[in-house]
Amino acid sequence: xxxxxxxxxxxLLEYIDSVFVLDFDFTAGSGLxxxxxxxxxxxxxxxxxxxxxxxxxxxxxxxxxxxxRSIIIGPQLTPVTLNLGQHHQAVVVNLKPAGMYRLxxxxxTELVDCDYDARLVMxxxxxxxxxxxxDGRTPAERNATTQRYLLGKLAQLKPLLPFDLAMLxxxxxxxxxxxxxxxxxxxxxxxxxxRKSYERLGLSPKVYSRMIRFSHAYKYKESAPHTSWTEIAHxxxxxxxxxxxxxxxxxxxxxxxxxxxxxxEHSVLFRKxxxxxxxx
Numbered sequence: 695x696x697x698x699x700x701x702x703x704x705x706l707l708e709y710i711d712s713v714f715v716l717d718f719d720f721t722a723g724s725g726l727x728x729x730x731x732x733x734x735x736x737x738x739x740x741x742x743x744x745x746x747x748x749x750x751x752x753x754x755x756x757x758x759x760x761x762x763r764s765i766i767i768g769p770q771l772t773p774v775t776l777n778l779g780q781h782h783q784a785v786v787v788n789l790k791p792a793g794m795y796r797l798x799x800x801x802x803t804e805l806v807d808c809d810y811d812a813r814l815v816m817x818x819x820x821x822x823x824x825x826x827x828x829d830g831r832t833p834a835e836r837n838a839t840t841q842r843y844l845l846g847k848l849a850q851l852k853p854l855l856p857f858d859l860a861m862l863x864x865x866x867x868x869x870x871x872x873x874x875x876x877x878x879x880x881x882x883x884x885x886x887x888x889r890k891s892y893e894r895l896g897l898s899p900k901v902y903s904r905m906i907r908f909s910h911a912y913k914y915k916e917s918a919p920h921t922s923w924t925e926i927a928h929x930x931x932x933x934x935x936x937x938x939x940x941x942x943x944x945x946x947x948x949x950x951x952x953x954x955x956x957x958x959e960h961s962v963l964f965r966k967x968x969x970x971x972x973x974x
Contacts, residue, residue, distance in 0.1 A: 697786075698833040703841050708854050709793035711737075713840055715833035718782040728778040732770075734945045735909045736865060736895075736902060738794040739767045740787040740812065742827055742840075746779025750809070753947065764812035764820045766794070768805025769896035773947055785827055785836050787844070791861040792894040796852040802896030819843075856880045857890045861902070869906030870931035873899050907931060908945045911938065915950075919958040923950045 702710040720728045741748075742764050749758035752774050795802050798815060813820045823843050830836035860879035864871050876899065877887035891899045911930040915921065927938035942950045 698837075700833075700837040700841075703845060705848060706841065706844055709790050709796050709851060710844060711788045711790050711793075713837050714786045714788070715836050716782060716784045716786065717833075718778065719780070720778070720782070721780050728780065728782065730776045730778060731773055732776050733773050733909065733912050734770045734905055736791065736869075736906045737909075738769070738789040738791075740789070741765050741767065742785045742812075742824060743783070744785070744824075744828055745781040745783035748779070748782075749777040751775045751777075761809065762811035762813065763824055765809045766798070766805070766812050766815055767809045768794070768807070769802055771807050771897075771901075771945070773945070785840050787840060790858070791865060792855075792858040795894040796854070796858070797847060799850075799852055801893050803892055804896075806896045855890075855894075857882065857887070857894060861891075861895065864903060865906055868910045868931055869903035871903075873903065876903075904941055905945065908941050911942070912946070915953065916958055919955040 697714040697716045700713045700715070702713065718724075718726065718728075720726060743761075744763075747763055748761050748765075750761055751758045753772055758775075758777050789797070794805075800815075823839070826839045827836050830839055857880040860876045863879060864876050873887070874884060877884045880887055880890070882890060888899055891897065891902060895902050897905070907930055911926050911932075914926045914930065915923070923938070924935060927935055930938075932938040932941070939949060946953075
């Protein structure tokens with residue numbers, strides 16, 4: 695079953711990009727694999743798991759560890775491997791570039807390469823939300839429950855800044871806008887812009903822009919596995935093939951040629967959950 699996509703309520707468009715309700719039964723003979731290599735991405739997620747809990751193995755780990763039923767995923771610089779279990783039923787909230795900072799009020803540098811039990815950060819209200827999500831019988835009911843919860847957070851959000859809108863434009867440009875131009879769009883000097891980027895995104899503007907470009911290239915390959923890496927690099931704005939390979943190795947940990955089409959064809963393809971370019 696493909697993820698069911700829901701656009702945010704108009705009042706949520708400032709900080710929420712999309713909501714997805716997932717239901718993958720890996721025992722149903724679809725041929726899909728529950729093992730998924732999750733690459734670094736500029737997106738930020740709140741995840742709620744309603745059946746099997748996700749297990750995660752980081753590069754330096756020897757085995758998988760089980761995560762909580764609700765997790766906050768911070769800025770990610772290194773890839774991880776996910777084991778989605780036999781029945782992956784989840785609700786995933788995809789936040790806009792500075793949406794997690796605006797929601798939590800925590801400098802994103804503190805969350806780099808980390809994920810946290812949402813209950814420890816957001817309190818026991820998360821248990822109540824999980825109970826209501828379990829009670830939902832359809833994707834639409836679970837989406838409505840999630841968006842009601844998010845609407846209740848509007849009053850405590852950190853203010854929307856020109857920086858946030860400027861970085862949203864950078865995402866839509868696949869990370870290819872010059873940093874000086876994005877800083878000017880944010881009404882900041884380059885130095886001020888960099889400080890704000892660390893606070894609200896957890897990364898420097900340059901690294902964040904490189905991550906956008908890499909993420910778009912990787913998801914393009916997932917979408918069209920028979921497309922050559924040379925064409926993808928060109929479409930995603932890389933200056934040359936070596937520039938692309940360097941960035942790919944830096945974020946994925948291996949050369950692009952090692953990603954096999956057969957692996958993509960058996961993947962759950964979470965690319966469908968990102969970069970839907972919803973405007974406000």
